[in-house]
Amino acid sequence: MITEEEKRKSVKSMQDYLAPQVRAIPPSGIRKFFDLVSASKDVISLGVGEPDFVTPWHVRDAAVYALERGRTSYTSNAGMIELREAIAEYLHREFQTTYEPTNEVLVTVGGSEAIDLALRALIVPGDEVLIPEPCYVSYSPICSLTGGVPVGIETFAKDEFKLTAESLRASITERSKILVLCYPSNPTGAIMTREDWLPIAKVVEEHDLLVISDEIYAELTYGEKHVSFAALPGMKDRTILVSGFSKAFAMTGWRMGYACGHPDIISAMLKIHQYTVMCAPVMGQIAALEALTNGMEEKDRMVESYNQRRRLVVSGFREIGLQCHEPQGAFYAFPSIQSTGMTSEAFAQGLLTDARVAAVPGNVFGLGGEGFLRCSYAYSVTQLSEALDRIGQYMHRLKQG
């Protein structure tokens, strides 16, 4: 006689079918906080990582017009050649990198796909992937999915969250193969100047590393112009430059990105791309082409507007009594809440329930994020002022116990 208990044990749980590398990935900290915020009412959110502008009308119109003309077919796997040419021309003009549109540029479904392709094309299980943290939440899980071993390198507020050659060198082992960079940084807003980069490039060369450089926020800098890692002497062939249209042109939902690099690597990435997504959607590619061709003025206007809000938010945090380094890029402020003695998660939860402001606890972004809060300033000045008021009141209540 088989008991109920034994019967249950003999049946496989669905979990048992899942690939162990997928099971091993913990649920995203952002997801957890998202559920918490979604259940709350009248909340001002500073939690989003995307522009508050709608895609400029002329870009939307180009896609609408393309649909009207029946442009609904596949494109070349690597993307429309006109678009690849425009990307190469744009990167050369703005960031002094030189790519051959026919075999060194690949149009992808968002920058995320480009990162996934690059890691899948390069990682042999066991390879170590160096990731300066705090950083965007996807690199480490994608790396694990491909069998790689993510190795976080902590960066610190005292260094303005820049990667240093010393800490990079200290993290390198003989299994290190790839360095993933994301500057301007989500979530810290840190940027790297040419002077900051040169010693890093030297270490990369010494240890024969490859670099995946996620430059999605390249257009959003507020003083120093962005320096592409691929533009440094000797670094072009070692670097896969990843970028996209989401942040600069307010096109997050279009999922349009690209990767540029050595023809051998791009062609390996293209193999995976053509068997998984075939090609990026045609109307998105047409919209992206329009954005690159005629969208620079609108982009400049948006950047100016982010810059104004950045100053307002940083000065607001400092007035409230929260230390905040000055972010030089992207659209995030990363104030320290260490003076409260609370963990990021406890602070963010209290801020949500007590003051109805949502911001993302820093610990979800990896090493070095604990004690900080990511606040996006891609919101209207009115919303930002209200949020700062509420955070100020919350801090006041905390102090009074």
Add this chain to the structure above:
Amino acid sequence: MNDFKHKILDILKEDSRRSTNEIAVMLGVPEEGVIVAIAEMEADHVIVKYSTVVNWSKVDEEKVTALIEVQITPERGRGFDAIAERIYLYPEVKSVYLMSGAYDLLVEIEGKNLREAAMFVSNKLSPIDAVLSTKTHFILKKYKQDGIIFEDKEDDHRLVISP
């Protein structure tokens, strides 16, 4: 006009209630500079008035706006200016433009109701000697004014939290 003043105008155009302190922080400059620049622009009549764009259709008060095409005979020596002045001095008149094309002046008037607007045209505008003809168009619905879309469907569709 320098770039600095331009940026101040852009901010005020967006929301004329922004304080000089806020503007100074947003532009990363001392507040005194902003105060001086605004005072200069007010003195120079670059900033003419701080006003509010109202969507009157949402207000429980009847109000009609008409655009009137006016053909006139220009006056010797003073061209269209003297007639334009005669017309724009009426309080009902909200704006007057000299136009190229089929008519000379475009006059925007506002009245409590259709009758009031019509009476202005027949009793005040048409009898002016230099006025040759008028053609009155009533505005039925305003979709966009001063760059502001009244029934803006571009809400914030973003998720509350995202990577």
